[in-house]
Amino acid sequence: MDWKRSRVMENKTKRQLYERIETQMTGRSVRELDLELFCARSLAEKLDISRNLASQYLNELFYEGKLIKIGAHPTCFLARSALENDGFASVYDNAEDLWNQADQLQEKRSVFSDLIGGNGSLHYAIEQCKAAMNYPGSGLAVLLHGPTGSGKSLLAAKLYDYCVQRGLIGSEGRLITVNCAEYSDNPDFFLTSLFGYTKGAYTGAEKDSEGLLALADKGMLFLDEIHSLTPECQEKLFLFMDKGVYHRVGDNQKWLASTVRFVFATTENPDQALLKTLFRRIPIVIQIPALKERPLTEKRELIRYILETEQTKFKMSVRISESAYRLLEQHEFRHNIGELKNDIQVGMAGAYMKAIKNASPTLDLHISDLPSGLVRNPLRNPLMDQGSVSRLLPLGELLPRGGGESRYLLFYQAAMQNYERFQKHELSLDTFLATTTLQLEQYVDFLFFNNENFSSPQEEIVQSLLANINRPLNKKYGMPELSNNEIKILARYFTDLLQNEPISAVELRRRGRSISDFQETLKTVNPKLVSIANEILPLLQTGLNLPLGAFEEITTTLFFLYFNRGYQPAPIPVVIMAHGYSIASGIAELANQLLHQNIFTAIDMPVESHFETITNKLKQYLSEIRNCHEIIVMVDMGSLEGIQKYIDQTADLDIGIINNVTTKLALDVGAMIMEGDSLETILEQAKQRSLPNYVIIKNRVRPKAILTVCSSGIGIAGKIAALVENSFPKKMDLTVIPIAADTLQHRQASGIFDKYNVILILGTLNLKPQGIPFISIEDIINQSDSWALKEKLGMLMNDEELTVFTQNMVRNFSLDNLIDYLTILNPEKIIVYVEEILEQIQKRLEFTLSNNILIGLYLHISCLIERLIIDKRFVYYLNLEKFEAEHADFIAMIREVFGRVCRAYNVVIPTAEIGYLYNYIVQGKSVEKQVECVEESKSELMESVGFTE
């Protein structure tokens, strides 16, 4: 069967598997599902495919975001599309957690479901509120703190609904809302309103009157803008909260009681705006985020939600022009959702009038309908491209951009994970930088993939902005100007930021510490590049109206490092000039990259540009160049004479000019510069050496590398890389690089093969890149083909080292998995004991256990110890007496080799457990049930870390 056909078949099976899961779930809530039917084994049986294939597809579907995972023994998979609610997480430790979440989501749907951000940026706030409402008695008072228009009043109303729905407030309990700002100039009026008054309490009080406390009895009192109450009013309020009783104004004798739930709201810092006594009486302060702190998806949802709500009022179908939509999406509303809603309402009223006038059947909202303050300076906003003004989007098309996480977010996560591994000393600085740069490269590949030649109007704006700041940077820092290609890459990156969801404020806060450490680390690598990034970002931020933070600074610095701006200037710099938009920059970049030196600078000569402009650029470059008295200019065919005319008067600089520049010649020249040859020698040699077929450079400069790859994504490939690196028997002169399977498939697209001499690929998926040997991770662990292993790894290590390597792999693989299986024991510690036990057992029994059995035993013994520590349940062993009688030696041996660990953890191994160990070790495969069990747990293990057979 050819490759393509088998791929199609595989995809068909994968689709069937997914459909099977969906069908089995149809019409049932998660509580009604028999989860056993959703594990790899059961699904494989139904579809008549191998269990391993099923688990491979299940894991792929999981990483594609289509399935969620539950538990580990066995792992079950459910289709996200068939779940009764949005908002389920990707992984649950057990069915109980899943069910609890289902209940919570169900509950949320009833009250908080139309609260946008209820499962996102408001999730924690809602959870806190619910806890406060459910507190025994009449709940705890809460204070909602957030800027104006952020949704505090709406949340207060939802809390009331929630209490009613949960029966915390009965049918007689009302929601009374008071805007305290209305009383700020008249505290007495507030007190009479709150507590009520008796006849004659003040002039005009003609009869007794109940106050708000009485009206809100057994219900909820929402006091908005609480900071505007005078201290006296705050004090009185506090006294009531403290005692639960009050007097009406005008009657100091009679005590009245009221059971009220309090919700307060303020836009001010409560620490400063509230009386200490009152503030202390409000135990729960809940932060409501500003609109700009919420993820873009939520803002998009809000826009759509508001438009839809308004649409129902006008009874007309509504469309919005793309540019108006973009403007709403990008604009920073100081008064948050309230202002967004207001502006949309104003816009729709205007659009409605127009529709009526033109007898149009639809209400079309254009930029011109929106309030003028919003459209202040649309040209400053690069998203306001003219081409899109007229495109009208029906509301159904405004769905927030789905499709899981953006590639930038994935890059962010990968880079941060790398950094955290570097912090934990799992990666050296060099490996960390190399791996992160490769991930950046993969992100760049993605930015250019599919639309290599397409550039959007926004991108052109970004590009020209970058081109404008290029020269001052070069002047200030002496950094070679960014080439056209480099500008293009950066422009794509910033355009991607403009068009996609930024990393959420919450996430940035969560990793704030690591991000600033990351910046510090980059400063140690190249402080100059960090300051350059630091300098250009504010300019771009203003120019693009795009918030750029610490992580963007990191990424920009990484881009500079990637462009090879990090290296010391070469002793003899070379300027390449060639006709064409990016021919010269292409050659210069590649040569700099391959030589790992910043030798070449490019001056591109677009065909339409004037020769004089170009030579002026060269003159400028030559006049600015510092600390250097020799330079080489490489020009393309036919430019030699013209150039010569222009530069022969330049003083204090020897200039060599070479005609007919090619990449090969540039590399040649670069290599000689690095060797320290003189200008004359280089020119002379270049003339002679530049013959067809002359090969230098590549092999000499490319460092060796092993790639690790996994179909389940870069995350698992990273795990494999760590596993391999940690298992090397000695320090190896190579880099281990994790790589995503799809990058490997576009071999040309990624620069890995240019930069590294890839000697081996290790992983779970053989993509067969030409001529590079591949070893599967299972082959190493199972040692299933020792000849092949020797052949492929022989170039790196001798036989003895190979044995140590595979032993280490087995140990580290088991350790990786143990982390998922142990709850109380520290896997790193216990594995040392188990390693010793296994070594002893093999020595005493005088035979070598297979790696398969060893992995099983690492797991079994570690879990056995933990089991003995936490629950000392009796283990049943068939014919125990017979076993004791026949295998006394074995039992004694085991007790002896386990001695150290038993003493350390204060446990005793029951003989029945030794019986099982005996079966495991000595009888091996003949104990059918047991082997099945080992195989089972092994498959689960492989599955749980994303490895598939």
Ligand SMILES: Nc1ncnc2c1ncn2[C@@H]1O[C@H](COP(=O)(O)OP(=O)(O)OP(=O)(O)O)[C@@H](O)[C@H]1O
């Ligand atoms: N999460 C949300 N989902 C949908 N609509 C919302 C949400 N939050 C707020 N709104 C809407 O935004 C508008 C402003 O909200 P709200 O009045 O609750 O804000 P606020 O913080 O109380 O403002 P202020 O401080 O000015 O009183 C309201 O029309 C509300 O319905």
